[in-house]
Amino acid sequence: MAQEIKIPKLGLTMTDAILASWLVPAGAQVTEDQIICAIETDKVSFEVPAPCEGLLHPVVEAGRRVEVGERVGYIAVDEAELSTLQEAVPVAGTGPAEGKSDDFCQPREKGEAGEPPVSAASAPRVEKRGGDRIVASPAARKLSQATGVELCDIEGTGPGGRIILADVEAFTEAARAERDATRYNFGSAVPETDLLTAAETVPIRGIRKIISKNMKLSLSSQAQLTLHTEASAADLKALRTVFNARLEDDHPRVSYNTIIVKATAVALRLYPMLNASVDGHQIKVWDQIHIGVAMDFGQGLVVPKIRNTDTKSILDIAGELSDLARRAEKKRLFPDELSGGTFTITNLGGWDIDHFSPIVNFPESAILGVGRIMEKPWVQEGRVIADLRIPLSLTFDHRIIDGALAAQFLKALKDRLEDTRLML
Amino acid sequence: MTDRIISSSAALAEALHEEMQRDETIFIMGEDLVSHAGVFGQFKGLPEHFPGRIIDTPISEACIAGCGVGAALTGMRPIVDFHFSDFVTCGMDELCNQAAKIRYMSGGQVKLPVVFWCPDGAGLRAAAQHSQSLESWFVHMPGLKVVVPSEPSDVKGLIKSAVRDDNPVMFFQHKKLFAREGPVSEDDYLIPLGRAAVKKEGKDVTLLCYGAGYYLCEEAAEKLAGEKIDAEIVDLRTLKPLDMETIAASIAKTHRAVIVHEACLTGGFGAELAARIQDELFDELDAPVKRVGARDVPIPFSPAMEDFVLPRADDVAAAVHAVTYR
Numbered sequence: 101m102a103q104e105i106k107i108p109k110l111g112l113t114m115t116d117a118i119l120a121s122w123l124v125p126a127g128a129q130v131t132e133d134q135i136i137c138a139i140e141t142d143k144v145s146f147e148v149p150a151p152c153e154g155l156l157h158p159v160v161e162a163g164r165r166v167e168v169g170e171r172v173g174y175i176a177v178d179e180a181e182l183s184t185l186q187e188a189v190p191v192a193g194t195g196p197a198e199g200k201s202d203d204f205c206q207p208r209e210k211g212e213a214g215e216p217p218v219s220a221a222s223a224p225r226v227e228k229r230g231g232d233r234i235v236a237s238p239a240a241r242k243l244s245q246a247t248g249v250e251l252c253d254i255e256g257t258g259p260g261g262r263i264i265l266a267d268v269e270a271f272t273e274a275a276r277a278e279r280d281a282t283r284y285n286f287g288s289a290v291p292e293t294d295l296l297t298a299a300e301t302v303p304i305r306g307i308r309k310i311i312s313k314n315m316k317l318s319l320s321s322q323a324q325l326t327l328h329t330e331a332s333a334a335d336l337k338a339l340r341t342v343f344n345a346r347l348e349d350d351h352p353r354v355s356y357n358t359i360i361v362k363a364t365a366v367a368l369r370l371y372p373m374l375n376a377s378v379d380g381h382q383i384k385v386w387d388q389i390h391i392g393v394a395m396d397f398g399q400g401l402v403v404p405k406i407r408n409t410d411t412k413s414i415l416d417i418a419g420e421l422s423d424l425a426r427r428a429e430k431k432r433l434f435p436d437e438l439s440g441g442t443f444t445i446t447n448l449g450g451w452d453i454d455h456f457s458p459i460v461n462f463p464e465s466a467i468l469g470v471g472r473i474m475e476k477p478w479v480q481e482g483r484v485i486a487d488l489r490i491p492l493s494l495t496f497d498h499r500i501i502d503g504a505l506a507a508q509f510l511k512a513l514k515d516r517l518e519d520t521r522l523m524l
Numbered sequence: 525m526t527d528r529i530i531s532s533s534a535a536l537a538e539a540l541h542e543e544m545q546r547d548e549t550i551f552i553m554g555e556d557l558v559s560h561a562g563v564f565g566q567f568k569g570l571p572e573h574f575p576g577r578i579i580d581t582p583i584s585e586a587c588i589a590g591c592g593v594g595a596a597l598t599g600m601r602p603i604v605d606f607h608f609s610d611f612v613t614c615g616m617d618e619l620c621n622q623a624a625k626i627r628y629m630s631g632g633q634v635k636l637p638v639v640f641w642c643p644d645g646a647g648l649r650a651a652a653q654h655s656q657s658l659e660s661w662f663v664h665m666p667g668l669k670v671v672v673p674s675e676p677s678d679v680k681g682l683i684k685s686a687v688r689d690d691n692p693v694m695f696f697q698h699k700k701l702f703a704r705e706g707p708v709s710e711d712d713y714l715i716p717l718g719r720a721a722v723k724k725e726g727k728d729v730t731l732l733c734y735g736a737g738y739y740l741c742e743e744a745a746e747k748l749a750g751e752k753i754d755a756e757i758v759d760l761r762t763l764k765p766l767d768m769e770t771i772a773a774s775i776a777k778t779h780r781a782v783i784v785h786e787a788c789l790t791g792g793f794g795a796e797l798a799a800r801i802q803d804e805l806f807d808e809l810d811a812p813v814k815r816v817g818a819r820d821v822p823i824p825f826s827p828a829m830e831d832f833v834l835p836r837a838d839d840v841a842a843a844v845h846a847v848t849y850r
Contacts, residue, residue, distance in 0.1 A: 239779045239810040265810040
């Protein structure tokens with residue numbers, strides 16, 4: 101007699117979970133207590149063991165929300181029982197969801213190590229009914245598009261959880277209230293009195309308005325945290341000297357920033373999660389690295405990008421940075437040079453700032469703050485020496501980047517600045 | 525001019541009276557017309573007023589339909605009374621292969637101003653051969669117009685337009701509605717073919733109906749109002765040509781549609797209408813389009829079984845509950 105695989109209750113308040121993935125192909129032999137699938141609640145990830153020995157027959161496809169106690173599959177005792185089951189209850193597709201991305205809520209499987217993908221051949225896909233596709237009425241879809249509401253965020257109350265017009269309307273109303281409560285709001289200014297008068301009244305518009313909106317959006321939508329460290333800049337300085345000594349007079353100089361940009365690109369390749377954005381209920385880990393460098397020439401902050409930073413040489417980057425800075429000063433940057441970045445570097449060292457906590461350049465997920473490079477007493481092998489030090493501050497979105505990962509990235513960057521040969 | 529409360533039969537007789545007075549080429553032929561003024565009294569007064577223009581025929585629908593086509597071809601405006609719409613089957617060749625085709629095949633050289641008048645519908649304990657609703661057959665036939673009025677005022681305005689039309693028109697009137705009364709203007713007015721009427725405005729659901737289905741919707745809407753569901757009733761009146769504009773405007777407002785007809789569900793006009801709605805108004809819909817119609821069986825002779833087979837206002841209400849998720 102086949103045993104049912106049911107979703108375990110992992111806590112008092114747990115009512116449902118996402119069936120994240122099947123870890124064993126359909127039809128495969130499993131032993132008792134072998135891990136067969138992974139589930140995720142809003143708090144934890146959990147691996148579900150097989151209740152007994154036998155042949156796996158999954159009936160719920162990966163990516164779906166499942167109730168506690170819901171049957172997601174069977175363990176058949178033998179081939180005969182497996183084929184009976186296969187006939188009675190079709191095997192659920194177990195591959196990653198396909199289709200238009202806005203129809204799916206679950207993050208795509210990234211094929212992490214230790215998570216063998218179930219081959220499509222061993223688990224024939226069945227027609228999607230419900231599953232991880234969002235079921236919504238056409239009118240509800242139309243309204244959600246018109247109002248910019250994400251269907252993934254809405255709980256459907258129609259048959260089978262269908263999102264209906266009333267659900268979108270109710271959500272839109274709630275979302276509007278929330279947005280009104282949290283939107284950047286300059287309305288409630290301090291009133292002028294006899295004792296307090298404005299010397300100047302500056303309208304918030306243009307670049308100031310954009311900056312205001314982005315800063316507020318960044319802090320209100322992400323869980324930001326800053327890590328601080330310091331690196332030796334002796335090798336950085338040496339490398340800069342080597343380059344600049346050999347440059348033609350008219351070639352843009354290699355600055356500390358130039359090399360920091362390059363080192364950051366190299367480190368981002370090692371830790372791609374720092375080069376990602378949150379898009380609705382998905383994390384988009386970007387394939388390209390486009391590092392933006394914050395610049396301020398007294399007319400508002402701009403962050404032009406260096407496209408495909410990791411593929412460029414230090415001299416290329418020096419040239420581009422110089423060109424961007426020249427044009428930023430003259431307000432000659434193109435809009436597409438200011439958008440579509442994946443990581444930002446901001447340097448306040450020129451104003452004698454050591455450490456600070458920069459705000460992530462939304463919708464990116466991390467930003468590096470570089471402080472003042474200066475000689476400091478440093479203890480090395482029991483002796484105090486004068487070392488050239490560079491402060492580094494990394495702010496990141498803790499929703500998708502864990503502290504340890506961010507620290508590892510920062511360490512990798514520090515290593516490459518202290519020994520620039522590691523960039524090779 | 526004032527409205528009077530009169531029956532559908534009286535409204536029809538009045539309309540024909542006005543038309544026959546106006547146009548001498550109009551005449552009516554069918555079975556038992558002169559002696560009975562029509563089985564439902566629908567031609568009351570006409571035999572006396574227009575002697576020789578109401579013609580009794582032998583019991584042969586093929587013959588009557590053929591005569592109608594021939595007379596129309598020669599410049600007359602005949603009205604062919606089918607006695608019971610069920611007997612269209614006997615005149616099918618004349619209707620579908622002749623009447624529906626001649627204008628097209630002659631390249632528009634001839635007109636075919638003939639009205640095939642067909643009393644249809646169930647509920648009179650008349651059994652399977654005298655109770656059918658066959659309008660969708662003719663909607664499927666290019667070359668024919670199909671009119672199915674509900675209220676007496678619609679009967680008057682639509683039959684006058686049908687008689688004046690230069691194309692063959694199938695005109696279905698539900699037998700059970702002949703005695704049903706309603707306000708009808710004394711005016712000489714026309715209701716153009718191909719124009720639906722919003723008979724009750726509402727915001728929660730669109731009830732699309734025609735003929736006897738209209739009264740089911742009216743009853744259901746009243747019941748639903750007690751549940752705070754505000755139904756809009758769109759009486760299609762003409763199935764071909766179809767007034768998609770009015771239908772679209774209503775569904776764009778309510779986002780839900782229930783189609784109600786007495787004809788059986790499978791292959792009924794509701795199927796065609798539902799298809800057009802999903803095709804043309806997909807993004808407006810908040811729920812699948814529901815249809816209400818008779819069960820797919822011959823109409824039983826047993827009163828209890830006949831009632832069971834026919835759609836009721838409760839069925840309309842249930843469909844509305846489904847599409848409004850309430």
